[in-house]
Amino acid sequence: LPLEERLARYVVEGSKDGLITDLDEALAKYDDPLEIINGPLMTGMDEVGRLFNDNQLIVAEVLQSAEVMKASVAHLEPYMEKASTESKGKIVLATVKGDVHDIGKNLVEIILSNNGYQVINLGIKVPPEQLIEACRREKPDVVGLSGLLVKSAQQMVLTAQDMKAASIDLPIMVGGAALTRKFTTNRIATQYDGPVLYAKDAMNGLELANRLRD
Numbered sequence: 504l505p506l507e508e509r510l511a512r513y514v515v516e517g518s519k520d521g522l523i524t525d526l527d528e529a530l531a532k533y534d535d536p537l538e539i540i541n542g543p544l545m546t547g548m549d550e551v552g553r554l555f556n557d558n559q560l561i562v563a564e565v566l567q568s569a570e571v572m573k574a575s576v577a578h579l580e581p582y583m584e585k586a587s588t589e590s591k592g593k594i595v596l597a598t599v600k601g602d603v604h605d606i607g608k609n610l611v612e613i614i615l616s617n618n619g620y621q622v623i624n625l626g627i628k629v630p631p632e633q634l635i636e637a638c639r640r641e642k643p644d645v646v647g648l649s650g651l652l653v654k655s656a657q658q659m660v661l662t663a664q665d666m667k668a669a670s671i672d673l674p675i676m677v678g679g680a681a682l683t684r685k686f687t688t689n690r691i692a693t694q695y696d697g698p699v700l701y702a703k704d705a706m707n708g709l710e711l712a713n714r715l716r717d
C-alpha cells in the first residue's frame with residue numbers, strides 16, 4: 504500500500520505495528536508534520552467516524568483508533584515548527600461539559616504553545632463553573648472551547664450564558680466537528696458580551712488568536 508493509505512489504515516485498524524517507521528518515512532516526505540495529521544491520519548479518523556456511525560465499529564475499537572492518533576501526534580510534535588519564546592498571551596482551553604473528545608483540543612494546545620502562547624488546558628467535561636473559576640484565577644486573554652457532539656454545541660451556548668452572568672467578556676474561541684460558523688454567530692455570540700470566534704481547525708485557531716492580539 505502507498506504510505507498515505509498505510510497511515511490511514513493504522514488509525515482505522517487501531518494498530519501501532521509499524522506506525523513509527525511509517526511516520527518517520529512521512530516526516531522525510533512532508534515539509535510540515537501537520538500535513539501528515541490533517542491529511543492521511545485525519546482521513547483514517549473520518550473513516551473511523553463513518554464505520555462507527557454504520558455500527559461497524561464499537562466504542563472500544565474507536566478508542567484504539569484514538570490511541571493511534573494520540574501516539575502519532577506525540578511522535579510528530581517535536582518536529583513541528585516552533586516560534587520564538589516571546590509570550591503572545593494566555594489561553595484557557597477546555598472540552599465542554601459532557602464531552603470527552605480531546606484529540607482536536609490537544610492539537611490546538613500543541614499548535615498554540617509552539618507558537619508562543621501559554622496554554623492552560625483544563626481537560627475534558629469542563630463545567631462552566633470550573634471555566635469561570637479558571638478565568639478569574641488565570642486571567643487569560645482568550646478562552647478556547649472544544650466539543651464534538653451535537654449536544655456540545657448547545658453546551659457552548661449555556662457556557663457563554665454562564666460566563667456572561669459572571670461578568671466575563673473575554674474573547675471566546677470555539678471549535679469542533681458539530682459546530683458551524685453560522686451557529687457560532689447566531690446562537691453563541693448572541694448570548695455573550697465579548698467576541699466569539701469560530702475556528703475550523705487548529706491552525707485557524709492560531710490565526711484567530713494572532714488576529715485578536717493585533
Ligand code: B1M
Pocket residue numbers: 548549550551552553555556562563565566568569572601602603604605606607608610611646647648649650651652653654676677678679680681702703704705706708
Ligand atoms: Co466519538 N463521536 N463518541 N469518540 N468520535 C464522534 C464525534 C461522532 C461524530 C462519530 C459518529 O457517530 N460518526 C459522534 C458524534 C455524533 C454527534 O453528536 N453528532 C460520536 C459519538 C456519538 C460518541 C459517543 C456518544 C459514543 C458512545 O458512547 N455511544 C461517545 C461520547 C462520549 C462523550 O463525549 N460523552 C464517543 C466517544 C468517543 C471515544 C472516547 C471512543 C473517542 C474519543 C477519544 C478521545 O478524544 N480521547 C471518539 C472518537 C475518536 C470519535 C471520532 C471517530 C474522531 C474524533 C477525533 O478525534 N478526530 C469522531 C468522528 C469524527 O470526527 N470523524 C467521533 C480527530 C481530531 C483531530 O479532530 O476533534 O474534530 P477534531 O478537531 C479538529 C477540528 O474540529 C478543530 O481542530 C481539529 C483539527 O485541526 N477543533 C478546534 C476541535 N476543537 C477545537 C477548538 C478550537 C479550535 C479548533 O479552539 C478552541
